[in-house]
Amino acid sequence: MKAAILYETKQPLRVEEVELDGPGHGEVLVRVAAAGVCHSDYHFMNGDLPITLPCVIGHEGAGVVEEVGSNVSAVAPGDHVVMLFRAACGRCEFCQRGRPALCAMAGLLRNSGRMLDGTSRLHRAGTDLHHFLGVSCFAERTVLPEQGIVKIKPEVPLEVAALMGCAVMTGIGAVMNTAEVQPGASVLVIGAGGVGLNVVIGAALVGANQIIVADLLDSKLEMAHSFGATHLINAGEEEVVSAVRALTGGEGVDYAFEVIGNPKTMATAYQSVRRGGTAVAVGIPPLGSEMTINAGELVYQEKTLKGSYYGTARPHADMPRLLDLYLAGRLPLDKLVSRTYPLDKVNEAYAALLAGEVARSILLPGGS
Ligand SMILES: [Zn+2]
Ligand SMILES: [Zn+2]
Numbered sequence: 001m002k003a004a005i006l007y008e009t010k011q012p013l014r015v016e017e018v019e020l021d022g023p024g025h026g027e028v029l030v031r032v033a034a035a036g037v038c039h040s041d042y043h044f045m046n047g048d049l050p051i052t053l054p055c056v057i058g059h060e061g062a063g064v065v066e067e068v069g070s071n072v073s074a075v076a077p078g079d080h081v082v083m084l085f086r087a088a089c090g091r092c093e094f095c096q097r098g099r100p101a102l103c104a105m106a107g108l109l110r111n112s113g114r115m116l117d118g119t120s121r122l123h124r125a126g127t128d129l130h131h132f133l134g135v136s137c138f139a140e141r142t143v144l145p146e147q148g149i150v151k152i153k154p155e156v157p158l159e160v161a162a163l164m165g166c167a168v169m170t171g172i173g174a175v176m177n178t179a180e181v182q183p184g185a186s187v188l189v190i191g192a193g194g195v196g197l198n199v200v201i202g203a204a205l206v207g208a209n210q211i212i213v214a215d216l217l218d219s220k221l222e223m224a225h226s227f228g229a230t231h232l233i234n235a236g237e238e239e240v241v242s243a244v245r246a247l248t249g250g251e252g253v254d255y256a257f258e259v260i261g262n263p264k265t266m267a268t269a270y271q272s273v274r275r276g277g278t279a280v281a282v283g284i285p286p287l288g289s290e291m292t293i294n295a296g297e298l299v300y301q302e303k304t305l306k307g308s309y310y311g312t313a314r315p316h317a318d319m320p321r322l323l324d325l326y327l328a329g330r331l332p333l334d335k336l337v338s339r340t341y342p343l344d345k346v347n348e349a350y351a352a353l354l355a356g357e358v359a360r361s362i363l364l365p366g367g368s
Contacts, residue, residue: 001140002344003020003056003138005055006054006055006057007055008045012043012347013346015343015346018122019123021123022067022069022141023072024121024143026074027144027145028068028069028148029068030061030083030144030149031061032058032061032063032137032366033142033365034162034362035137036057036060036061036165037349037353038360040166040284042056043261045057051130052113054124055130055132056122056130056142058135058136059085060137060188061162061164061168062081062159063166063366065149066082070147073146074151075151080150080153082161082319083165084134084148084308084315085165085310086103086106086309087132087144087147088185088315089260092105095137105147106133108273109134109145112135113132115143133248138343139365140343150315152322156326156327159340160326160334160337164319164331167198169199169318170308170311171196172198172199172202172331173309173312174282175205177258177312177313177314179278181208182253184256185209185253185255187252187254188213188257189191189224189256190257190258190265192215193194193259196224196257197223197336198296198336201228201331202303205330209230210247211230212231212233213225214232214235215235221233223359224244229312231247241268251275254278254345255279256268256270256272263289266325267291267292270293278305279305279306280306281306281308282308293305320355337359337360337361338361339362340363341364341366342364
């Protein structure tokens with residue numbers, strides 16, 4: 001089967017024939033129907049975040065179960081599934097407190113680049129290839145731990161299901177789960193990429209009144225407008241904090257979401273919230289970066305600064321509900337899919353993403 005391999009950072013991915021072992025104990029083999037071209041992979045491709053190479057990347061995927069290993073009870077062949085880049089054990093303190101994105105299992109998968117038993121299912125010419133976050137969905141097929149999938153209804157298009165695996169859950173989850181945005185609230189979203197657009201969708205869903213979006217590219221601001229943004233700020237032309245104050249009677253917003261991963265814009269989000277407001281950091285910052293905020297405002301203005309990872313999701317509860325909302329016509333997730341590409345055009349898909357031409361591109365590795 002074919003897979004997109006990262007051999008060296010800052011170099012294009014190479015789509016090559018690889019060997020995939022069958023699923024081991026507690027594992028599932030999935031035919032990858034759709035894989036999202038997410039900016040987070042690019043952080044690893046570019047060397048901003050550490051990764052063990054060579055590696056089959058891709059972390060936003062959905063597909064159809066083809067084979068299950070011993071002791072798998074959650075799914076059976078033919079089931080449609082969303083892949084999770086934060087697989088969770090379900091039993092630890094963090095899982096039991098409703099914070100499975102913080103489960104150590106995902107850290108184990110990420111750091112080892114292997115399956116939970118410490119071995120790899122991916123090989124090429126006698127050498128092991130590394131798995132990526134327990135997903136590796138830039139491939140025709142992949143093997144995942146059963147803790148890393150959520151079964152979904154077969155009527156959900158698998159392109160949309162793939163987006164649920166990262167961008168949709170991260171964005172809408174930040175609104176609903178992390179910030180718990182209230183109806184009528186004012187919201188600022190800094191960064192209108194794939195996840196930022198989902199913050200906009202989430203804010204519209206919960207009934208936010210003002211949805212202000214800041215980005216450097218007018219093309220992305222126009223996309224944000226089509227998903228429900230009420231006010232647009234080109235951050236190259238206007239200073240964001242003063243523009244936000246001007247739009248909110250001088251007070252600032254109730255909630256601000258930073259969806260880029262830049263410590264400077266995280267501080268901008270914090271400065272943009274009103275007294276008692278909440279700033280939420282969603283974007284993944286480069287390794288080791290630090291941010292500076294006004295400590296007095298934190299106290300005197302009772303501001304809250306929160307991190308949101310994977311939308312503070314409880315995937316088995318949240319994803320089926322959100323997909324039901326999509327099936328009911330309440331979430332415009334089809335519109336997020338700007339383009340589709342075959343797997344061997346993955347580098348072109350990344351070029352389009354970096355140029356700001358697309359909301360989200362989807363690779364179709366394993367056919368439909
Ligand atoms: Zn756990
Ligand atoms: Zn992602």
